[in-house]
Amino acid sequence: MFRPEIKVVDCTVRDGGLMNKWQFEDGFVRKVYEANNAAGVDYMEIGYLSSESAFSREQYGPWRFCAEADIERVIGGVEKKVKLSVMADIGRIDFDDIPLRSDSSIDMVRVACYVHQVDSAIALAHHCLDKGFEVTINLMAVSTVGLRDLNEALEDLAKCRVDIIYLVDSFGAFYSEDIDLLTAKYMERMPGKTIGIHTHNNQQLAFANTIAGIIRGINYLDGSLYGIGRGAGNCPLELLISFLKNPKFNVRPLIEVIEQEIFPWRDKIDWGYFIPYMVTGVLNQHPRTAMAHMDSENQDDVVAYYDKMTNLPENA
Amino acid sequence: MFRPEIKVVDCTVRDGGLMNKWQFEDGFVRKVYEANNAAGVDYMEIGYLSSESAFSREQYGPWRFCAEADIERVIGGVEKKVKLSVMADIGRIDFDDIPLRSDSSIDMVRVACYVHQVDSAIALAHHCLDKGFEVTINLMAVSTVGLRDLNEALEDLAKCRVDIIYLVDSFGAFYSEDIDLLTAKYMERMPGKTIGIHTHNNQQLAFANTIAGIIRGINYLDGSLYGIGRGAGNCPLELLISFLKNPKFNVRPLIEVIEQEIFPWRDKIDWGYFIPYMVTGVLNQHPRTAMAHMDSENQDDVVAYYDKMTNLPENA
Numbered sequence: 001m002f003r004p005e006i007k008v009v010d011c012t013v014r015d016g017g018l019m020n021k022w023q024f025e026d027g028f029v030r031k032v033y034e035a036n037n038a039a040g041v042d043y044m045e046i047g048y049l050s051s052e053s054a055f056s057r058e059q060y061g062p063w064r065f066c067a068e069a070d071i072e073r074v075i076g077g078v079e080k081k082v083k084l085s086v087m088a089d090i091g092r093i094d095f096d097d098i099p100l101r102s103d104s105s106i107d108m109v110r111v112a113c114y115v116h117q118v119d120s121a122i123a124l125a126h127h128c129l130d131k132g133f134e135v136t137i138n139l140m141a142v143s144t145v146g147l148r149d150l151n152e153a154l155e156d157l158a159k160c161r162v163d164i165i166y167l168v169d170s171f172g173a174f175y176s177e178d179i180d181l182l183t184a185k186y187m188e189r190m191p192g193k194t195i196g197i198h199t200h201n202n203q204q205l206a207f208a209n210t211i212a213g214i215i216r217g218i219n220y221l222d223g224s225l226y227g228i229g230r231g232a233g234n235c236p237l238e239l240l241i242s243f244l245k246n247p248k249f250n251v252r253p254l255i256e257v258i259e260q261e262i263f264p265w266r267d268k269i270d271w272g273y274f275i276p277y278m279v280t281g282v283l284n285q286h287p288r289t290a291m292a293h294m295d296s297e298n299q300d301d302v303v304a305y306y307d308k309m310t311n312l313p314e315n316a
Numbered sequence: 317m318f319r320p321e322i323k324v325v326d327c328t329v330r331d332g333g334l335m336n337k338w339q340f341e342d343g344f345v346r347k348v349y350e351a352n353n354a355a356g357v358d359y360m361e362i363g364y365l366s367s368e369s370a371f372s373r374e375q376y377g378p379w380r381f382c383a384e385a386d387i388e389r390v391i392g393g394v395e396k397k398v399k400l401s402v403m404a405d406i407g408r409i410d411f412d413d414i415p416l417r418s419d420s421s422i423d424m425v426r427v428a429c430y431v432h433q434v435d436s437a438i439a440l441a442h443h444c445l446d447k448g449f450e451v452t453i454n455l456m457a458v459s460t461v462g463l464r465d466l467n468e469a470l471e472d473l474a475k476c477r478v479d480i481i482y483l484v485d486s487f488g489a490f491y492s493e494d495i496d497l498l499t500a501k502y503m504e505r506m507p508g509k510t511i512g513i514h515t516h517n518n519q520q521l522a523f524a525n526t527i528a529g530i531i532r533g534i535n536y537l538d539g540s541l542y543g544i545g546r547g548a549g550n551c552p553l554e555l556l557i558s559f560l561k562n563p564k565f566n567v568r569p570l571i572e573v574i575e576q577e578i579f580p581w582r583d584k585i586d587w588g589y590f591i592p593y594m595v596t597g598v599l600n601q602h603p604r605t606a607m608a609h610m611d612s613e614n615q616d617d618v619v620a621y622y623d624k625m626t627n628l629p630e631n632a
Binding site: 206282 | 491492493517519520521522523524525527528531552554555558559568571572574575579588589591594598616617618619622623626628
């Protein structure tokens with residue numbers, strides 16, 4: 001039996017773009033969109049909503065900005081079944097640059113914030129609500145937040161007008177027991193809110209932790225095709241769709257677009273399970289040093305990386 | 317806090333050998349042995365115990381047989397901390413070819429069987445007990461066993477003299493809820509037995525399902541370096557050791573041997589998460605057709621494989 005409240009969000013372009021500065025060709029984004037449409041996925045997160053003043057178009061591809069013209073160019077002419085989502089970072093989007101939903105192809109804005117930015121996130125989120133969008137707040141890096149700060153943040157979020165709050169394992173540090181504990185806390189501190197989950201795969205637990213969340217009542221589930229995403233990547237969408245029982249889901253279009261569009265990226269960017277990402281996951285740290293190591297010529301010198309991260313002398 | 321009853325079994329050579337007919341050089345096996353020693357791993361499964369008449373030495377490497385001379389050659393001169401384990405398949409080892417433990421470097425024999433072979437497995441296991449070995453029985457492919465057959469098998473196993481019985485997810489088909497349910501059943505039907513778990517990573521759940529087993533009271537845990545093993549491979553040993561809290565464990569020697577000895581194998585054999593293995597996991601099938609597909613020139617034609625396995629016309 002399936003839970004009709006469950007919604008699946010594909011983050012392929014948005015989170016995958018963190019690995020290539022959103023330099024995806026239009027054909028790629030269109031194919032992912034068509035596949036999500038055909039697979040019954042509920043939302044496709046097509047990128048970040050950023051002001052043009054925040055980033056350079058010379059360095060970043062269109063999905064760092066998600067201008068309406070770019071969106072229309074890639075989804076035009078395709079019957080729209082999957083809703084479109086964008087992520088917004090605090091300080092990188094001016095309120096005035098956010099369109100009205102009625103003028104936009106975007107359906108949902110997800111506001112990402114760290115714990116010290118919760119008040120700013122609520123302000124931005126309310127602004128997006130007032131412009132007509134569905135809105136979530138995604139509280140990142142919870143694995144590093146102290147208990148009092150977390151309780152306070154959840155109490156603030158409980159009082160805001162945003163209905164959907166995400167539990168985010170930014171560093172891939174959580175075990176299922178952490179998901180159990182935090183989901184219970186989120187529900188207790190924010191009665192009536194819908195909870196979402198976004199996981200990273202540093203310890204090969206992204207899918208498992210998403211299932212743990214489902215069992216505990218989480219209803220918004222993030223995934224990406226073949227797990228593509230920052231560092232170790234995300235919960236593989238094809239696994240999630242195969243697990244969920246709602247007959248509206250169909251995994252075949254996802255396998256098709258993985259074969260056609262995702263496989264070629266395996267040779268260009270290194271997402272997935274690699275020892276440096278495992279090390280930052282185990283140590284509950286941001287993957288930036290692991291990503292730098294993976295980009296270096298010494299990618300396979302994983303002992304040296306482990307020693308640096310744990311401050312062991314090299315011949316310990 | 318850690319549970320002192322927990323024992324970790326490294327299956328790198330035994331399960332990894334299923335991918336290369338155990339054609340590991342002596343240096344490889346020795347390095348894995350030294351790493352397990354240094355990491356505090358409890359058992360290293362060095363291969364299968366087979367009669368020389370069952371397989372050809374021309375086709376298969378030494379760890380298909382685990383003759384004492386081969387073992388002595390690779391572990392000789394190294395202080396032995398990790399115990400040695402071998403797996404025995406029904407019908408591939410004559411009782412007379414099993415040495416006395418007192419004449420052998422082997423400490424533990426694990427008897428692998430399908431449900432219809434439980435009586436034969438008990439006979440072989442009792443023989444090994446009588447020769448002085450620690451013994452487990454590993455009931456394979458439980459995900460395909462009907463309820464009545466399973467209950468009967470567990471009742472037979474409950475009555476035998478073997479203390480350790482393994483829950484084996486041969487096809488990588490189980491979710492954590494299956495592990496929860498089956499662990500409870502194993503404990504209820506076989507009171508007093510120690511339960512072990514051996515998982516496969518077809519759905520990226522090998523490590524997560526091992527944790528689920530730990531939470532439910534399973535104490536014998538299988539893993540392999542970087543997950544090397546048949547098809548999608550096993551629970552990565554480096555993740556398991558990083559998770560377990562017993563201070564005797566040290567992950568660094570494992571990372572070192574992964575860098576030195578496992579990485580070179582990535583270019584030669586394809587274990588890990590691949591769509592064909594995911595498909596057999598989701599469909600609860602033996603990975604042999606997926607392995608054949610991965611060995612073919614059309615490895616990346618995953619839609620064709622999916623269609624064949626699900627009997628869809630190619631342009632459905």
